[in-house]
Amino acid sequence: MGLLDSVFKKNISAAPQKPADVAKPVETKKEVKPVADKITVGYTHLSGCTGCTVALADNYAGLLTLLDKYVDLKYMPTLADARHIQKVDVSFVEGSVCINDKLAVEEIKETREKSAVVVALGGCACYGNITRFCRGGQQNQPAQEAYLPIGDLIKVDVYIPGCAPSPQLIRNVAVAAYLLLKGSPEQKALATAYLKPLMMAADKGTSACFCDLMTNVINQGLCMGCGSCAAACPVRAITHEYGKPQGERDLCIKCGACYNQCPRSWFSFDVVSAYESINETIMAALQ
């Protein structure tokens, strides 16, 4: 804890400061980069519903602070007027890939080529989610029938699961990505520790279901009946009977929220025990 605490204290003081000359009136109406050290971010939108975009925007003022201090948004179909995928530090990808759609396949490959870090944002990008149920036959592209989570086509570095993902998790990952790329060695270590479980989730695979709780938690003798899975499920497919999860699998949309929220899927004592200072630091960073 000592290390984590000291890292976070440093982080508050090391929050990027605007250079003094920014306050001077500028000639051009075009945005000048107010902070030298922003990370560049792109947002690739594939077969998604824009709910992940909305979740990002639902950080309200926090999003503006992110854009102001830490993130230079290079490319994002809904929010930025840039037509093509650009070279960036971090790409967020929303939606799965229709492998019958040539453009979508090209875009996900190009995203990988042009990004240092690729983040799968939301249940569809991570696990397929509702697009797992696609099987084609609809007008006017009846042959668009096969959809894959992006991790089946490219290497993904970080998962942000959830349908919709929580705005706060997107925010935390964005701040951690900033520290990872621009921070001091201690901040990098801390950001890595924070991101590690989300990186491990990306390594683990591209499928999700209520059944994960059975195969990887209950069947493994790890479930202790806390109820987090039921709280996390967006479609109320999980109830508890005698303290153990009961899944209505025909309701389940395969988003992966339950398993990832479960404290017995992955749990880092180091990171979670420092919850107070981590939360405070993130809030301070977004002031």
Add this chain to the structure above:
Amino acid sequence: MGAELGNYKSCVSARSTDKEILKHAQDGGIVSQLFGFALDEGIIDGAIVAANKEFAAKYPSKVMADNSNFDMIEPWRPIPAIVNTRAELIAAAGTKYNVSPNVSMIKEATRSFGLDKVGIVGTPCQMQAIRKLQLYPVGARDVGASIALAVGIFCMENFPYQSILQLVEDHAAMKMESVKKMEIGKGKFWVYGKRGQVVQLPLKVTHKYEQPGCKVCLDYVANLGDISTGSVGSPDGWSTVMVRSKIGDSVWAKAMAAGCFETQPIEKVKPGLELVSKLANEKISKNKATLEARATFGVGKALRNPYI
């Protein structure tokens, strides 16, 4: 004494000064008094607790819809519920020695129940669950910042409902509905009947009925609660209280100033923190050994370790 007790700012032996609460409390009435005070002061506007069938019958809108078939709910089976008043708090008081998935209500508390400042009481693993949910909210949009007071209770292990049924009706030969109170203490499992009878079972008898998921648990005194409390370390009728976070510190100071609690320095009471530490160490080393054994459980195959 080291890491086994987690970080804490202060530790005392305490009991509620509210006679009505003490009458219904398991030990010193800490949880009921804290939540009662926090409700009165507007620190929380509701709390998630483990209620029961009678509570659900009386306050049907305070429990989750899917528990609505009350006929199916047996005596001593906990039902997570939201309480908004002192009367509801008291109606839900007392330890039920079987699993209550309290965290299942944490999101709903901020949705249909409309709470902005949620209190929650739970076992150490449930405190871990809510801290994970605050740092990594996967299916928990806007929930983390609404958690205003998390009270953790010491926990050596828990039981599935059917285990308690077996222990009470078979080993202790008592009907579940005739039980007034259950307690684990002084190395025994105690069952108190409504007609005054007392049965004690050696803890050895209870071991095979423990919830298997508890055997990998590395936390005894709810290290991640804002405030944690339990009977161990303090005399009968009193509780050991550990104040841990900034939130916990501020709530505890306000409650003390308001005269909610009588306290004694933990150093002055018997058996005190030494016993708490001893039990915590026993639990943690036993369960660490279980985790190690899981790594070589099969032939060249491990069982999964959730801790990274």
